[in-house]
Amino acid sequence: MAWNIAMTILGYQREEEPMPGALPVLQPAE
Structure with missing residues (x-):
């Protein structure tokens, strides 16, 4: 998984x- x-x-x-x-990448991951 890339995230x-x-x-x-x-x-x-x-x-x-x-x-x-980094914020937009970690937010959808959670």
Whole structure:
């Protein structure tokens, strides 16, 4: 599943700095 990979890569980056590109990817995943 692609979202699982994106959640792992963008997951730790999002905690440090919420990027606008990471939010739309993690929101639909949940």
